[in-house]
Amino acid sequence: MEKEEFLRLLKEKSTRAEQIVLSYLPEKEGPQAKVYEAMGYSLAGGGKRLRPVLMRESFSLFSDREEWIHPFMAAIEMIHTYSLIHDDLPEMDNDDLRRGRATNHIVYGQAMALLAGDGLLNLAFETVADALQKRADDPAYVSRGIKAFGILSQKAGCEGMLGGQVADMLAEAKQEPCGEEELLFIHAHKTSALLQAPLMIGTLMGGATPEQVLSMERIGYRLGLAFQIRDDILDVTGSEEMLGKPIGSDEKNAKSTYVSLYGLQKAGEKVKQLSDLAREELSKLSKDTAFLEQLFSYLTERDY
Amino acid sequence: MEKEEFLRLLKEKSTRAEQIVLSYLPEKEGPQAKVYEAMGYSLAGGGKRLRPVLMRESFSLFSDREEWIHPFMAAIEMIHTYSLIHDDLPEMDNDDLRRGRATNHIVYGQAMALLAGDGLLNLAFETVADALQKRADDPAYVSRGIKAFGILSQKAGCEGMLGGQVADMLAEAKQEPCGEEELLFIHAHKTSALLQAPLMIGTLMGGATPEQVLSMERIGYRLGLAFQIRDDILDVTGSEEMLGKPIGSDEKNAKSTYVSLYGLQKAGEKVKQLSDLAREELSKLSKDTAFLEQLFSYLTERDY
Numbered sequence: 008m009e010k011e012e013f014l015r016l017l018k019e020k021s022t023r024a025e026q027i028v029l030s031y032l033p034e035k036e037g038p039q040a041k042v043y044e045a046m047g048y049s050l051a052g053g054g055k056r057l058r059p060v061l062m063r064e065s066f067s068l069f070s071d072r073e074e075w076i077h078p079f080m081a082a083i084e085m086i087h088t089y090s091l092i093h094d095d096l097p098e099m100d101n102d103d104l105r106r107g108r109a110t111n112h113i114v115y116g117q118a119m120a121l122l123a124g125d126g127l128l129n130l131a132f133e134t135v136a137d138a139l140q141k142r143a144d145d146p147a148y149v150s151r152g153i154k155a156f157g158i159l160s161q162k163a164g165c166e167g168m169l170g171g172q173v174a175d176m177l178a179e180a181k182q183e184p185c186g187e188e189e190l191l192f193i194h195a196h197k198t199s200a201l202l203q204a205p206l207m208i209g210t211l212m213g214g215a216t217p218e219q220v221l222s223m224e225r226i227g228y229r230l231g232l233a234f235q236i237r238d239d240i241l242d243v244t245g246s247e248e249m250l251g252k253p254i255g256s257d258e259k260n261a262k263s264t265y266v267s268l269y270g271l272q273k274a275g276e277k278v279k280q281l282s283d284l285a286r287e288e289l290s291k292l293s294k295d296t297a298f299l300e301q302l303f304s305y306l307t308e309r310d311y
Numbered sequence: 312m313e314k315e316e317f318l319r320l321l322k323e324k325s326t327r328a329e330q331i332v333l334s335y336l337p338e339k340e341g342p343q344a345k346v347y348e349a350m351g352y353s354l355a356g357g358g359k360r361l362r363p364v365l366m367r368e369s370f371s372l373f374s375d376r377e378e379w380i381h382p383f384m385a386a387i388e389m390i391h392t393y394s395l396i397h398d399d400l401p402e403m404d405n406d407d408l409r410r411g412r413a414t415n416h417i418v419y420g421q422a423m424a425l426l427a428g429d430g431l432l433n434l435a436f437e438t439v440a441d442a443l444q445k446r447a448d449d450p451a452y453v454s455r456g457i458k459a460f461g462i463l464s465q466k467a468g469c470e471g472m473l474g475g476q477v478a479d480m481l482a483e484a485k486q487e488p489c490g491e492e493e494l495l496f497i498h499a500h501k502t503s504a505l506l507q508a509p510l511m512i513g514t515l516m517g518g519a520t521p522e523q524v525l526s527m528e529r530i531g532y533r534l535g536l537a538f539q540i541r542d543d544i545l546d547v548t549g550s551e552e553m554l555g556k557p558i559g560s561d562e563k564n565a566k567s568t569y570v571s572l573y574g575l576q577k578a579g580e581k582v583k584q585l586s587d588l589a590r591e592e593l594s595k596l597s598k599d600t601a602f603l604e605q606l607f608s609y610l611t612e613r614d615y
């Protein structure tokens with residue numbers, strides 16, 4: 008696929024994913040209206056909708072019953088968004104801006120931002136529970152849905168993304184560089200877990216075999232690491248103009264990265280190796296994975 | 312049952328509930344150990360374990376397959392505990408002490424307390440997902456479990472407890488007394504929702520009919536209101552010694568309560584009326600509800 012055609016398609020898919028995600032946010036009157044507004048502010052806050060797009064694409068490799076995957080697309084994006092809201096809070100990264108917009112607590116205050124984050128994490132699971140109840144008479148949906156619920160909750164929690172946040176926070180508090188093992192742990196949890204979840208849940212809900220779902224777990228692990236190392240490289244070689252954020256922040260913060268541990272060249276080789284492995288394993292599914300493979304390349308070769 | 316015998320039994324049941332709840336907290340090495348420690352600190356922080364006790368008691372009215380209800384007992388207590396951790400944070404109530412112990416953020420710092428709260432909410436759902444996966448071959452468990460998952464997530468979220476927190480926060484920010492309707496909304500969500508959930512989930516998982524589960528929802532609503540109004544009364548008439556906390560705080564904070572709206576006498580009548588209605592409806596289940604009825608009286612007639 009030509010790059011231009013790919014980018015057009017990606018934009019289309021991101022827009023569609025966003026519509027689907029936002030359709031799961033309740034519209035309410037009354038005292039809860041304010042917290043739904045705060046939740047919606049961040050949920051509608053743009054971005055490429057990478058996680059729901061990955062989920063929908065992996066689902067459609069195996070099934071065309073589109074609507075089966077919609078609630079899980081909403082759930083993963085709600086969990087991603089809650090983690091950003093809490094991450095931006097003063098007690099965490101204390102960020103005022105995200106994707107060029109004021110962060111949640113700047114707009115709604117710290118207490119409401121806390122509750123909006125809690126609300127999104129909770130709503131993710133309400134959405135899953137609702138989907139399971141609505142299709143309770145369909146044994147295939149229930150059986151797959153329960154497994155998907157398990158993956159979602161595990162990859163979001165202390166054995167997944169949240170565990171990575173904690174490890175990252177503890178590493179920074181130590182104020183000494185961390186080793187490769189620690190760095191891998193942080194990235195595998197903080198970044199990879201929420202990329203593994205959509206790939207695994209998408210294929211699982213579509214009807215993939217347990218082996219294929221495990222294969223997606225490995226693919227997501229590599230994609231996450233490659234994505235993160237690329238991020239570290241761009242913090243050194245990128246331009247602030249392209250990235251839309253200051254560069255050199257890792258060095259300034261004396262933060263251990265793949266680049267500081269191994270240098271630019273080896274980091275670049277690692278990205279390529281991980282990305283190649285991910286695409287290679289994806290092609291072994293013998294499905295029409297062209298778009299996903301190109302999306303992997305795009306994410307790991309980006310210069311912004 | 313004699314009061315003394317009842318209190319002995321309650322203590323026994325609370326201790327057993329605590330054991331069950333704590334058995335669902337993973338013991339881990341590695342970077343997540345610290346967040347599990349922080350989660351465990353608050354989860355082991357005492358209290359009467361009212362919610363898991365209510366859940367186990369309502370379950371056992373209908374079934375003796377004890378272990379069916381254990382994961383849900385853990386889940387409801389994790390959700391209750393997460394809400395306390397986040398509630399105590401500086402951006403919310405800014406409390407240093409809870410039940411005579413330092414609050415989570417005082418011991419572990421604000422960032423870790425935030426993540427420990429998130430971790431408990433997430434772990435509640437991991438626990439439910441795990442239970443559903445382990446008994447995926449039992450259609451009765453799956454069918455009831457999915458409904459219980461729905462009730463749990465709804466009563467914890469913006470249509471339940473969290474919605475009550477938000478309404479309470481907005482009411483306080485207005486700095487003017489709120490009316491009865493607003494007050495009822497706050498209590499019905501902030502207090503009743505997490506009492507309805509254990510009563511409903513307990514009976515549902517035990518095999519009650521949908522009508523009986525709805526009956527438990529009404530019972531929990533009344534129990535929560537009665538409990539809360541009793542709390543408001545004690546803030547006026549109680550002794551600091553008995554309560555273990557300062558009295559008169561509602562008046563000092565110009566907080567609207569049932570007492571400030573209607574006076575002590577009418578508030579007392581309301582408690583009795585709600586409590587009687589709850590026990591009356593409970594007795595209509597035609598089960599051995601003696602302990603639960605006495606627990607309701609105990610909670611709404613307490614003087615501490």
